[in-house]
Amino acid sequence: MSQVQQLYLLQQIDTEIQEKKKRLGEVLRAQKETKALLAARKRLETAVADLQSWQTQRQDLNLALQSLKNKAKSAEQRLYSGKVKNPKELADLQSSIESIGRQRSALEDEILEAMIMLEDAETEKGAAEQSLQVLQADWEQAQAALKIEQNELALRVHALMGQRQTRLGTIDPPFLTEYDAIRKKQNGIAVVKIKNHICTGCRLNVSALKEKKAREGEKVYCASCGRIMVV
Ligand SMILES: [Zn+2]
Known part of the structure; x- marks a missing residue:
């Protein structure tokens, strides 16, 4: 599995942690x-x-x-x-x-x-x-x-x-540093999927070249929101 894919899996875990913690706060307040x-x-x-x-x-x-x-x-x-x-x-x-x-x-x-x-x-x-x-x-x-x-x-x-x-443990430290930095800027989401040639982070079109590179497991960034994109 490529580092980008590992990062995407980490992102899914972090997104769910964020959601669950938010809900937990609501439940406690209620x-x-x-x-x-x-x-x-x-x-x-x-x-x-x-x-x-x-x-x-x-x-x-x-x-x-x-x-x-x-x-x-x-x-x-x-x-x-x-x-x-x-x-x-x-x-x-x-x-x-x-x-x-x-x-x-x-x-x-x-x-x-x-x-x-x-x-x-x-x-x-x-x-x-x-x-x-x-x-x-x-x-x-x-x-x-x-x-x-x-x-x-x-x-x-x-x-x-x-x-x-x-x-x-599966991700290189420099990747993690970058991941954390993007999350901080982009509302907790650093890695997003490309769906129908669109960045699901900001809904902007993704070039065919970038999509091809992403498909090959290369690390590519959305030109608009700066998030790392996976296919
Ligand atoms: Zn984007």
Whole structure:
């Protein structure tokens, strides 16, 4: 096998290593919680906090209502006890009971509103839980697939590195130096095939003479991209 052909085989190994490493990077980056998942978790946290806040509020309002009811009851008991004779005190009691009644009515409106808000908060919490569950399940499934892919990629890169080492031993050092220099300039690709009289590196036509030389195993370069060409 000519040195150029050996170089082409090395190029194939290096190209695959480059691709696999790139994919490995993507796979590793993908193993993080997605924005959607984080947002869903945040939504649930907010929903739980809202629900607790409305529960506390309803409880406080109910306590306030109970205290008003007690106040009204004792005022009414005193008013109808027959013990109060003073007309001024009777009038005060009467107006106090009326005032308590107005406060009570306002409080009952507030309780009704709190109950509606509480119901909304419960609905939202349920929806947030369900959305998180679906996203979490999808994410876990994707994670399992990514883990498998990550292992496969790591094994493949390891095997390729071994193949690369073997291949390096078959190529003269000056060839390797040149190969590395072209790869650096040409996006990692130093050796390309001629296909239909075209350089597959840059799509430019290759002269018949160069193609003939390449076919004979001679080292020829693309006039345009400078890569080494093989047939
Ligand atoms: Zn070219």
